[in-house]
Amino acid sequence: MRIIHNIKEMSEFSQEIKCKGKTLGLIPTMGALHKGHLSLIRRARKENNAVAVSIFVNPIQFGPKEDLKKYPRNLSQDAKLCKKEGVDIVFYPDANQMYPANFRTCVEVEGLSDLLCGKSRPGHFKGVTTVVTKLFNIVSPDIAYFGQKDAQQAIIINRMVCDLNIPVKIKVMPTVRDKDGLALSSRNIYLDKEERKDALVLPRSLNSAKDLIEAGIKDSDKIIHSIRRFIQSKKTAKIDYISIVDSNTLKPVKKITDNCLIALAVWIGKTRLIDNIIISKGRSLS
Numbered sequence: 001m002r003i004i005h006n007i008k009e010m011s012e013f014s015q016e017i018k019c020k021g022k023t024l025g026l027i028p029t030m031g032a033l034h035k036g037h038l039s040l041i042r043r044a045r046k047e048n049n050a051v052a053v054s055i056f057v058n059p060i061q062f063g064p065k066e067d068l069k070k071y072p073r074n075l076s077q078d079a080k081l082c083k084k085e086g087v088d089i090v091f092y093p094d095a096n097q098m099y100p101a102n103f104r105t106c107v108e109v110e111g112l113s114d115l116l117c118g119k120s121r122p123g124h125f126k127g128v129t130t131v132v133t134k135l136f137n138i139v140s141p142d143i144a145y146f147g148q149k150d151a152q153q154a155i156i157i158n159r160m161v162c163d164l165n166i167p168v169k170i171k172v173m174p175t176v177r178d179k180d181g182l183a184l185s186s187r188n189i190y191l192d193k194e195e196r197k198d199a200l201v202l203p204r205s206l207n208s209a210k211d212l213i214e215a216g217i218k219d220s221d222k223i224i225h226s227i228r229r230f231i232q233s234k235k236t237a238k239i240d241y242i243s244i245v246d247s248n249t250l251k252p253v254k255k256i257t258d259n260c261l262i263a264l265a266v267w268i269g270k271t272r273l274i275d276n277i278i279i280s281k282g283r284s285l286s
């Protein structure tokens with residue numbers, strides 16, 4: 001496995017792979033790898049001749065008061081995991097190379113980036129779409145893998161790739177959860193014991209919503225109200241948003257329809273967690 005820090009070296013290596021007629025899968029990450037990331041790597045390993053994992057804590061997707069400085073970083077542990085999974089390349093550029101002093105260009109998907117998480121994290125998705133475009137241009141993957149856990153991100157990236165005719169296929173993999181249901185996230189390590197318990201309100205409130213829908217309740221406000229009451233029962237939990245939206249447009253839906261997304265963001269103490277389920281034909285997908 002090669003660990004590549006340099007952008008030019010990464011591009012050249014990717015071209016070498018492609019010249020040999022091999023396919024290349026990319027998993028963009030911010031590191032602190034867990035089983036959620038590994039599920040994407042395993043899928044990429046099955047579907048491509050070569051697999052690249054990028055590890056880059058992208059400064060421009062963090063707000064000024066967010067956790068850029070304390071975000072967990074552990075290249076040697078991440079590299080070990082990647083090697084074990086048969087990854088060919090770990091791409092680990094530094095921020096000065098990605099954003100030199102004269103950097104001026106951003107990519108923004110209008111009308112999707114300012115909804116849901118974008119409301120409380122202004123500029124976040126602009127940072128994501130900019131870095132993902134750069135990674136696609138540098139690595140030239142055939143397929144790039146993203147997690148359903150960050151549903152809005154996946155929807156925005158799909159839109160961007162389609163709108164800008166970027167020659168890459170996007171695959172979105174189901175959310176991987178701990179045994180008790182909490183969606184795996186690099187940020188879960190911030191939670192203390194009590195918060196870790198309280199964090200279960202995210203998956204549990206979504207499961208209760210799923211039960212209501214399966215029992216025939218279609219009114220979004222009723223479902224949101226029930227999720228809200230569930231979450232408010234926990235001392236450390238503070239709701240950022242609970243939304244039921246169309247899974248293409250991210251616009252709120254009044255009645256549950258096929259292909260809608262129930263998404264929420266909740267502060268557990270000082271940690272902001274997100275989770276979601278997709279409802280398709282009246283059933284939840286993940």
Ligand code: AMP
Nearest residue numbers: 029030031036146147149150175176184
């Ligand atoms: P991150 O390192 O948090 O930026 O995540 C990198 C990729 O892994 C993104 O596409 C995430 O959606 C995906 N991911 C993160 N957590 C999970 C999870 N629990 N299950 C599946 N995919 C995940």
